[in-house]
Amino acid sequence: MTTQTAPTFTVETRPDAATDEQVAELLANPAFGAKFTDHMALVDWTQGGGWANPRVTAYGPIPLEPAASVFHYGQEIFEGMKAYRHADGSIWTFRPEINAARFARSARRLALPELPEDLFLESLRALVELDQRWVPDQSLGEVSLYLRPFMIATEQALGVRPANRALYCVIASPAGAYFTGGLKPVSIWLSEDYVRAAPGGTGTAKCGGNYGASLAAQAEGIENGCDQVAFLDAVEQKWVEELGGMNLFFCYKDGTIVTPELSGTILEGVTRSSLIELARERGHEVVERRYSIGEWKDDAASGDLAEVFACGTAAVITPVGRLKWRGGEVSMGGGEIAESLRNALLDIQYGRVEDTHGWMHQLV
Template identity: 60%
Template sequence: MSTDAAKAEALTFEVTRREDATPSERIAEILVDPGFGKTFTDHMVVATWTADGGWADAQVKPYGPFQLDPAAAVLHYAQEIFEGMKAYRHADGSIWTFRPDRNAARLQRSARRLALPELPAEYFLESLRELIAVDGAWVPTAPETSLYLRPFMFAKEAFLGVRAAKKVAYYLIASPAGAYFTGGVQPVNIALSTRYARAGHGGTGAAKTGGNYASSLLPQAEAYEKGCQQVLFLDGDYIEELGGMNLVLVTNDGRLITPESDSILEGITLASILQLAQDRGLTVEQRKVTIDEWREGAADGSIIGAFACGTAAVVVPIGKLVADDYEIVHEGEASSELALSLREELTGIQYGRVADRHGWMVRLDG
């Protein structure tokens, strides 16, 4: 066992409950229509890493602002990473999360790339359990709702030299999330960005860090102006990913094709969807894909649909790609049928309605 793992198992969380905790009646009102990322639970998890002492000072404490020195490294050199995941309420009232080991591993990979300390997986999972132990009442019960969990880490050391920080903070906060599609899952339109790049080879594209999302905000705003909900980025002629989701193409002979690149974030939802497709006997191809392959395949009928996938929306069909001088259109039920079927199966697993054959679900309460 590594030293960090041993420290994680020995780490004790000091719990300080909020004296004016939100009354159950008020929580129930909030959960009727929580939206996304607007309301936060009563508590948060925090721990500190130092170069000399490793991980220590683990706490569950009341949610609220924290003080940050103006010279904190994160404000100047963007040493920051995060994760996104959900807690689900099953029919028997129990609370579960989906493949947290993958989130823990991805957070570690992101940490390595941003020169931050790796958080042991045991510690990561325990932080989820500790927060649910005090804020479990915030997990909604309505269909398609969840408690969104946001673990994040940033360089806290007050130092303006250009080097990796020697003091780092880890936090976990949570926010109840309503159904992503209130009127049912509808195909989205996406805009093709040829002017902006999300990330470059050898850069931070494969890490889940805020800078990647910051660079997508301007092209995302331009996509909205074109009536599109998302933006697709390219690496030259090769397809990469959307601003916050992975892309999958569906062929008429039962293949699922998804772009592969060292600058694409490894999607946990994507990996799970591809596994479910393989379980059905479908062929999965993760490889380089040009925009012309998609365009020509849609024109000759060999590519019959496309969808995007990610933690928030799970799976959403793509109805149209809008480029400067052309469009790729996928219309009709056939173009969305497989995407919606895979979405139904995956959400069924997450909410406990479908058998979890792969052991993906992990219980957080009890």
């Protein structure tokens, strides 16, 4: 039996790295996705040569030709993850093998090359090891180092076909709580003019086009006094799918939790699957099924629907307090289940309780 060794990333440290004082100042008040660490990880791919030249180098602009395929045909995918500093100073990330598998599925859907899991994992480790001083201490609150792996098609060609050259990259940004001001219910606008994804489309892939297509609906929601937007299915305009970047859970008075089933148009969230498991361990019946907008409205109005929450890597869990649409709105109370599950997940991620699931992966 042979043991597979992880790929080796060459490391070139930047001479003008931020000072320890500058890093400390940023970590004391991190804004989500606004400032980035000193370095980034890169790997090249070509049709003939495969994956090559894994390296960590200075964070900075990526030179691209104006005719690069990513600009014209949207061949791009990404992931979102976090690195957490535990009390003993070690640094961990959460279920990265699930992100690696989803990254490969997204690549297949966008006709991009699949990145091997060992290369994905080592890119995270190599970057975090070099920039580990950017991982904030949990004594500062709900803080972490947000990791953004992504891949773009870089071939200079205007022919409509899969590109023969691509670039994989990981960048990192110290992050505080996604929603400033603490955990408080958000308002959701129901999109009736736009859909996020259609059957056979890219809904299950984590690609920029899905998010770009959601922004007009998001702007409409903000204009109507809401924080986020909820999308319905593209065929019947009846079934609740997800928010622009988060999965939804519906909690009933009897303890049952319903979440929209993975229909082929919903992104399979890592946080979503983890919360289903945690909720079931706590005695909740979790049902994955189609969930209609009529059911949401009626059950919220009657009070049978105790609470609603959304989840994702960046926000973790946020309660939903109001659903609004043209001509009406309903409110939801509670938040106890959301808060309990949120605390349980964060305790695992920050190493405050034993990881009995084997979800955490040590980076440094």
